[in-house]
Amino acid sequence: MRSVGVIVEYNPFHNGHLYHLQQSVSITGADAVVAVMSGSFLQRGEPAMFSKRARTEMALAGGCDLVIELPVAYSTQAAEWFAYGAVSILQATGIVNALCFGSEDGDLHSLRAIASCLAREPEAFRLMLREELGRGASYPSAYSHAVRQYMETIGERQAASLPLARPNNTLGLHYLLALERIGSSIEPYTIIREKAEYNQSTITDRHIASATAIRSVISGGGGLEQIAGVIPRSTADIISRELAAGREPLSWDNFYPKLLHQLLSHSAGQLRSYYEMSEGLEHRLLQALPAIEKPSFEALITAVKTRRYTRTKLQRVLLSVLLNHQREQLAPELLTSGVDYIRVLGFSAKGRKLLKQMKKTASVPVLLSAARNQGQHRYLELDVRASAVYELAYPDAGPQQLFRDYYEPPVML
Known part of the structure; x- marks a missing residue:
């Protein structure tokens, strides 16, 4: 089979x-x-x-x-x-x-070319990446720029032109990199x-919508009839059953009191032990809390977010705090295995x-x-x-x- x-x-x-x-x-x-x-x-x-x-x-x-x-x-x-x-x-x-x-983009050829070149991360590429990060760019932005620069340097112009800032292109590249690094014989395809x-926030087509737009309707209190055309009937039935059982759609707001307790009961030194907590972010988080007039997860993100500390980066760090994920538990050598x-x-x-x-x-x-x-x-x-x-x-x-x-x-x- x-x-x-x-x-x-x-x-x-x-x-x-x-x-x-x-x-x-x-x-x-x-x-x-x-x-x-x-x-x-x-x-x-x-x-x-x-x-x-x-x-x-x-x-x-x-x-x-x-x-x-x-x-x-x-x-x-x-x-x-x-x-x-x-x-x-x-x-x-x-x-x-x-x-x-x-x-x-559906450009598997270019994605495979990049993956083949970067699977072992050449020193020249690592240097370009460090330079981009040194300019204050977020990691995804720095990575995208470094890939383009490196591929241009080695003459792979078609691959260099692929817009890696687009999220599915980026994930696709990393799937291919993973296949290369573990020596897998699994054959990749893309559509x-x-x-x-990916992150389109409104529904603009009768049959296809992003998960972001669908979640926006649900979290905003919209009825299932508003998304009936863009989800299968089976999904609608399962959501209806969950809602009837009192299992409401969850978001970060449901976890903010627990997160706030974690932040308030930890010193900066203790917060530093959590996974991905780096570059003084623990101090920035603790300093932001007293200045927030109406405590909420969104207010915390707004207070702390910068060009380098993107929303996604902050959400991952705060999730480590919520779930008590310590740095040593997710060390690279363990993840690599x-x-x-x-x-x-x-x-x-x-x-x-x-x-x-x-x-x-x-x-x-x-x-x-x-x-x-x-x-x-x-x-x-x-x-x-x-x-x-x-x-x-x-x-x-x-x-x-x-x-x-x-x-x-x-x-x-």
Whole structure:
């Protein structure tokens, strides 16, 4: 059975995702789809709007056959580690033949050329990157400029012209870099993102909208009828069920009191121990708090944000504080070793066959139960704790809800 891998968040699953799945199967000739999906917290340093279990259901109803969790150690990272963790999981399954990702330009040739040149990070490129960072640019901006400069230097003008500042192009490059660095035989494919930009905040098409625009409608109190045309009926049904059960859409606002407690109860020295807390950011955060008239997550971000400290960077740092992610837990040498388990979130009937095959081919243990594997895998406990913090945002969350990872089996379609 030929399988294509996709790396997703589905926050929530919409028609653009459905199109991506359909095209992925079509252009790769795949018989099944394996999705590596972020859990409770996402790549931009945000909580998912709906639980990972609800989003797993959306994924299976939309056409995925096997859904695997991307651990929080990778799911909340910048593009490089996010991509590396997800690709290493696809590689570890032993059943994935292809990887298909969306990009703004669909220029796989240029992306592969850049990845081939930068997989080992030549010294000349590292110097260009340091120079850009020294000018005060954010890391994504500095990286994009350094790539263009380096590719021009070596005569790769077509690749140099690719706009890496566009988020899906950037993620696509890092997927390819990860494939190169782990020596994977998984064949990459890309499709052009259609009709809605990654962070487009309004719905401008009858059938396709960005997840950002859809979340904006939901968080603004808009009814499902306002987004009915841009999400599958299955997604609408799952959202309706979640809302009826009192599981409201979550955002950073739901976690701000807990975050504020963490910030107020820590000294600058203690904050410095958290992952990605650097360059005196701990002092900037503590100095900003007394000046905020109406405390809120948005007010804190506004007070601290600069050209270098982008919103996404700050959200990731603050998430480390919220989840108590210490610097040594996510050291580069540990991240480079990849995930030492595969956590299955859900599967279809076809996925059950894939799961049976994967148990024979996987290079790491395949887990269907977190409870049976307590203390055996370094990042699994971080996932269980992150899920418990996520569930704490719901009113009247009891032990069964806080530790759903221990009590609930994978979703079966």
